[in-house]
Amino acid sequence: MMTDTTTDDHAAIEAQRRKAAVQARRLKTLDSIFELRAFIALGVLIVIFSLMSGSFLTTDNMITMTKHVAINAVLALGMLLVILKGGIDLSVGSSVGLSGVIAGELLKGVHIGSFVAYPQVWAVVILCMAMGTLVGLVNGFLVTRMNVAPFIATLGMMYVARGAALLISDGTTFPNLAGDPRTHNTGFGWIGSGRPLGLPVAVWIMIVLAAVVAVVLRSTPYGRWLYATGGNERAAELTGVPVQRVKMTVYMISGACAALSGIIIASELTSAAPQAGESFELNAIAAVVIGGAALTGGRGNVRGTLVGAFVIGFLADGLVIVGVSTFWQTFIKGAVIIVAVILDQSQQRFKKRGVAASAAAVTVEPAGDEPVRVASKA
Incomplete structure (x- = not known):
């Protein structure tokens, strides 16, 4: 029994x-x-x-769309680092506009007394990226030293950077940024229109930046610190991770990436408007979230972020190609973000x-x- x-x-x-x-x-x-x-x-x-x-899958259209994707991808890669830390950066769109305006101001000539200096293109790029890094530094300072919530700190800097762009430009657009051979500052337009080996410069920038960020996240102590900080900040601090330094640097990198995106846009259009980059922060956040990153931090990768950027870019360009109203485009983009968050949960x-x-x-x-x-x- x-x-x-x-x-x-x-x-x-x-x-x-x-x-x-x-x-x-x-x-x-x-x-x-x-x-x-x-x-x-x-x-x-x-x-x-x-x-x-029938024109969507043509070679020329795919290259053009990938070029548009690259601008958002550069922005999203910087945003990825901030979100991995468990933060958010709402100032990147304004940094895009401010970067373009500063490039326009420099390329038209800097008045020094009775002289006018025309910086070389490489100097303009460095100065613009330094500006973006400075915006990120302020964000990082507010978050780490002043203990301001990331949402509030970056929201404030979003308005500060946009206001600075409007003040510098007087609310007008800087046209004809191709430079002048007589002043030896030509070549700015090549960043937006050049095609080495058949691919736009913006795409090459995206590829190189993505490779660098991927290596940093996978193979360096900084990458491990970042994931640890986002996963459990207190535990990371107790194990010796320089949490405050990690927080500060991710905002600085995000600001530099935003400035780089602004340079690409201004170069492509050979003009710079202070309104450039409006709502770009939402595109970047959407790309990161669609790519599988957690808004709470500690989870996400470069591959997913790039695919997310392609989803956002192809969706936007595809809707234009098939003639969907811009109002519906905004609605659909918002719905995609909501669905992405629901799927993640x-x-x-x-x-x-x-x-x-x-x-x-x-x-x-x-x-x-x-x-x-x-x-x-x-």
């Missing part, structure tokens, strides 16, 4: 283990699908817009359920006895 009861118990245990293992595999499959959501979304967009417009819930199911596949409790641990085959 005892043997029959024991056999029944073990059969019940095995049935429970198999059921839990099947559930764990299903949840793991769903998690894998969630991980690929950005790639799936990009593929769906390409198929839909290709069916709606759903993925985290599935992961928790998957962990629980995996544990159930290993440990089961027959009625009236102590827990029995069974080796899982899943």
Whole structure:
């Protein structure tokens, strides 16, 4: 009798283990699908817009769209670092506009007494990026030293940087930034129009920057510090991570990336308007979130961010190509951000359920006895 009861118990245990293992595999499959959501979304967009417009998949159009994507991707890579830390940077769009305005102010000539100095293009680029880094430094100071919430600190700097752009330009656009051969400051337009090896300069900048950020995140102590700070700031601090320094530098890098995006835009248009970059911070945040990063910090990668930037870029350009109203474009972009956040939260819930199911596949409790641990085959 005892043997029959024991056999029944073990059969019940095995049935429970198999059921839990099947559930764990299903949840793991769903998690894998969630991980690929950005790639799936990009593929769906390409198929839909290709069916709606014969010009969408042409070589020239793909290169043009990738060039547009590159501008947002450069911005998003800087935003990725801030979000990995668990922060947010709302000032990047204004830094884009301020960078272009400063480039325009420098290229038209700097009056020094009775002389007019015309900086070389490389000097203009360095000065603009220094400005972006300075904006990031102020953001970092407010967050780390003054303990201002990142949302409030960067929101304030968003208005400060936009106001500075309007003051410098008097609210007007700087035209004809191609330079003048007589002043030896030509070449600025090449950044936006040059195509070395058949690809726009902006795309090469995106590729190089993405490679650098990926290496930093994967293979350097700074990358490990960043993930640790975003995952659990207090624990990271207790293990010796220079948390305050990490916070400061991510905002500085984000500001520099924003300035670089502003330079690319001004060069492409050979003009600079103080309104440039409006709402670009939302595009950058959307790209990072669609790419799988957690707004709470500690999770995200370069690959996902790049794919997210392509999703946002192809969506925007595709809607223009098929003739969708700009009002609907804004609506759809907002909906995409909301869906991306919902999917991310759903993925985290599935992961928790998957962990629980995996544990159930290993440990089961027959009625009236102590827990029995069974080796899982899943």
